[in-house]
Amino acid sequence: MNDRVTRRGFVATVGAIAIAGCSGVTGDRSSDRSTAMDDSATSAATTSTASGEGSLPPLADRSLVLPMEPPQLREAAVSGGVSKDGIPAIDQPRFEAAGQVGGRLAPGDVVFGIARNGVAKAYPQSILVHHEVCNDTLDGTPIGVTYCPLTGTAVGFERGETTFGVSGRLVNDNLIMYDRATEHWWPQVLATAIPGWNADGDASGTDGGRTNGAGSVQSNTSGSATSNTSRDGTPNATIGRSLREFRVVWTTWQRWRDQFPDTRVLTEDTGYIRDYGQDPYGSYSPPSGYYEPESEPLFPPLDTDDRYPTKAVVVGARTTDGAIAFHKRSLRREGVITGSLDGTPHVGVHDDRLDTAYVYRNADGASVTTTPDGVRVADTVHPPDELPLERVHAFDAMWFAWHGFYPATSVYG
Amino acid sequence: MAESIRRTLRTLRIVASRWDARAILTLTGLAYLIGYSFAVGDLALTGRGGISLLVVDAPLDRAFQSTGYLSFEPIAAVEAGPLTYLFSPIDAGLALVLAALVGINVALTYLGLVQPRACGMESSVGLLAAVPALFSGAACCGPVVLIAIGVQATGAVIAGFQLLLPIAVGLLALSVVLVGRRIDPTLA
Numbered sequence: 001m002n003d004r005v006t007r008r009g010f011v012a013t014v015g016a017i018a019i020a021g022c023s024g025v026t027g028d029r030s031s032d033r034s035t036a037m038d039d040s041a042t043s044a045a046t047t048s049t050a051s052g053e054g055s056l057p058p059l060a061d062r063s064l065v066l067p068m069e070p071p072q073l074r075e076a077a078v079s080g081g082v083s084k085d086g087i088p089a090i091d092q093p094r095f096e097a098a099g100q101v102g103g104r105l106a107p108g109d110v111v112f113g114i115a116r117n118g119v120a121k122a123y124p125q126s127i128l129v130h131h132e133v134c135n136d137t138l139d140g141t142p143i144g145v146t147y148c149p150l151t152g153t154a155v156g157f158e159r160g161e162t163t164f165g166v167s168g169r170l171v172n173d174n175l176i177m178y179d180r181a182t183e184h185w186w187p188q189v190l191a192t193a194i195p196g197w198n199a200d201g202d203a204s205g206t207d208g209g210r211t212n213g214a215g216s217v218q219s220n221t222s223g224s225a226t227s228n229t230s231r232d233g234t235p236n237a238t239i240g241r242s243l244r245e246f247r248v249v250w251t252t253w254q255r256w257r258d259q260f261p262d263t264r265v266l267t268e269d270t271g272y273i274r275d276y277g278q279d280p281y282g283s284y285s286p287p288s289g290y291y292e293p294e295s296e297p298l299f300p301p302l303d304t305d306d307r308y309p310t311k312a313v314v315v316g317a318r319t320t321d322g323a324i325a326f327h328k329r330s331l332r333r334e335g336v337i338t339g340s341l342d343g344t345p346h347v348g349v350h351d352d353r354l355d356t357a358y359v360y361r362n363a364d365g366a367s368v369t370t371t372p373d374g375v376r377v378a379d380t381v382h383p384p385d386e387l388p389l390e391r392v393h394a395f396d397a398m399w400f401a402w403h404g405f406y407p408a409t410s411v412y413g
Numbered sequence: 414m415a416e417s418i419r420r421t422l423r424t425l426r427i428v429a430s431r432w433d434a435r436a437i438l439t440l441t442g443l444a445y446l447i448g449y450s451f452a453v454g455d456l457a458l459t460g461r462g463g464i465s466l467l468v469v470d471a472p473l474d475r476a477f478q479s480t481g482y483l484s485f486e487p488i489a490a491v492e493a494g495p496l497t498y499l500f501s502p503i504d505a506g507l508a509l510v511l512a513a514l515v516g517i518n519v520a521l522t523y524l525g526l527v528q529p530r531a532c533g534m535e536s537s538v539g540l541l542a543a544v545p546a547l548f549s550g551a552a553c554c555g556p557v558v559l560i561a562i563g564v565q566a567t568g569a570v571i572a573g574f575q576l577l578l579p580i581a582v583g584l585l586a587l588s589v590v591l592v593g594r595r596i597d598p599t600l601a
Contacts, residue, residue, distance in 0.1 A: 079571050079572075080555055081555050086479060086484070271470075273487040273489060275454070280557060289561070298559065
C-alpha cells in the first residue's frame with residue numbers, strides 16, 4: 001500500500017488523496033568522501049536463510065561482544081508502552097535537495113548523515129524521533145538507518161531483502177528492532193539477534209540476569225544451541241549473530257550541509273501523520289527534558305556508573321573482544337585521545353567539521369597527534385576521517401546506555 | 414441498580430432540557446476535550462502559520478492501525494495558525510466520550526447545587542477520575558508524564574498507564590449514576 005500524505009489548503013470536506021509515484025532519489029555527487037560504509041565493524045557478510053522463515057538481513061562474519069547471554073537479554077526486555085509497529089518505520093522515504101529545505105531545518109538542528117561514493121543523505125532527528133527506523137537504500141545497497149531517542153544512538157545496518165520494524169520493546173532503554181522476514185529481535189546498540197516473540201515462555205525475573213558489578217562480558221560467537229532455541233525446541237542459529245552495520249554521523253544540519261552541499265534530505269512526507277515540530281522527549285538545542293545531561297533514563301539501565309552524567313555523550317566502539325568509549329566533550333577539547341581495548345591501543349579522533357569523532361585501532365602504537373591542518377600519524381597529516389589506521393565502527397551514545405550494555409568498557413577523557 | 418440508572422436517565426433528560434445545564438455541560442466538556450488533547454499530544458502549539466490539511470492515503474485502513482493500548486494512528490493533521498491537531502478517529506471518539514462524561518458530571522453537580530434537597534458532592538469527587546486520563550498519553554516510548562518528571566518506569570507502571578483511560582471512563586460513568594439518582598427530576 002502506498003501510504004502517502006497529502007498537504008493542501010484547508011477545505012471543508014476532508015477526503016483522502018492518493019498520490020502516485022515515488023521519490024526519485026538521485027545520486028547527487030557531492031564529494032568523493034565516504035563517511036558511512038567504510039566504518040563498518042564487520043567484513044564479509046553471509047546472507048542466511050532460516051528454514052521457512054524468509055531471508056535474514058546480511059549477517060557479519062563475527063559476532064559482537066554482549067553483556068550477557070541472548071536469553072537473558074530477552075528477559076531484560078520491557079514494553080515501551082507501544083505496540084509492535086506502533087512506532088511506524090519509514091518504508092518509503094522521500095528526499096529533497098538541501099536547497100529545498102528552507103526553514104524546515106534550523107542550522108543547529110540535529111541530523112543523522114550518511115555518505116558513500118559521493119552520495120550523501122541527511123535524516124533529521126525531528127523526523128526519526130517519531131519513527132526510529134528508516135528503510136532506505138544508499139548507492140544501491142538496502143539499508144536501515146536507525147535512531148533510538150532514549151539512548152541517543154544512531155546506527156546504520158544493511159538489511160538485504162527484508163526491512164526492519166520497531167518491536168515496541170526496549171532493553172537497557174534501547175530500541176529493539178525486528179526484521180520482517182524472520183521477526184528476530186535485534187537490539188540496536190548490540191546489533192545482535194536475541195530471542196523474540198517466538199522465545200520459550202515470557203520474560204521472568206526482575207533481575208534479568210544482570211551482569212555483576214565487575215561487569216564481565218561474554219563474547220557471543222555462535223549462539224549456544226542449548227539456550228537459544230525456538231518455540232519448537234530447535235536450535236536457532238541466528239541468535240547471537242550480529243548484523244552488518246555502518247557509520248551514521250550525528251551532527252547538525254549546518255555542519256552536514258557545509259560538508260555535503262549536494263546532500264539529499266529526508267522529508268516529512270513519510271506516509272504517516274506526526275507532529276514533526278514536536279519532540280515528545282525534549283529538545284537538543286539547548287538540551288532539555290529527557291536530553292538533559294543529568295536526567296534519568298526512562299527505565300533502570302542494566303548497570304549504572306556515575307563517572308559521567310547519565311546522558312553525557314560518549315563515542316563508543318565495540319568489537320568481538322570488548323568495548324571502548326571516549327567522552328565526546330573531552331575529545332572535542334583535546335582532538336585526540338589514546339586508549340586501550342582489550343590490551344590493544346586505540347585512538348579517538350575528533351572531527352571539527354562535523355563535530356563527530358572516529359575510533360581507530362592502533363595496534364602498532366603509532367604516534368597520533370592533532371595539528372591545525374589535521375591529524376598527524378607518524379610523519380604525515382591526514383583528515384580526521386582518513387587516518388592510515390584501521391577504523392572501528394563507532395557511534396555517539398548516552399553514557400548510561402553505553403555502560404549499561406558494556407559495563408566492562410574502558411572509557412577515556 | 415436498574416432503578417438508579419432509570420432515575421439517572423431521567424435526570425439526564427433534565428440536563429438536556431435546561432439551557433443553563435446544557436451550557437455548563439458543553440463548556441466544561443469542551444474545556445476538558447482541549448486539555449486532554451494537549452495532554453496526550455494530539456493538539457500542540459507547533460503550527461507554522463497559515464491553514465493546511467494533511468490526509469493519509471487509505472485513511473480507513475490507517476485509522477484502525479494500533480499504536481498502543483487504546484491508541485490508533487492519526488489519519489489527518491490540521492494546522493491553523495499556531496495550532497496543530499492530529500486527528501485519529503478512534504482516539505478522538507474516546508476523547509469525546511471522556512469529555513461528555515466530564516461535562517455531564519459537572520452539569521449534574523450544578524443541578525445538585527441548585528436543588529436544596531439533593532447532594533451533588535459525589536460528582537465533585539467523581540470528577541477526580543477525569544484527571545488520570547490526562548496522563549494516559551504515551552510518547553514514542555513510555556508515558557509522557559514520566560519522561561517529563563524524570564520518574565523511572567517499570568513494566569508494571571507501563572501496564573498501569575495503559576489502564577488509565579478505561580478506568581477513567583468507568584469511574585466517570587459510575588459517578589454520573591451515583592449523582593444522577595440523587596437528583597429529583599420533579600424539582601429540576
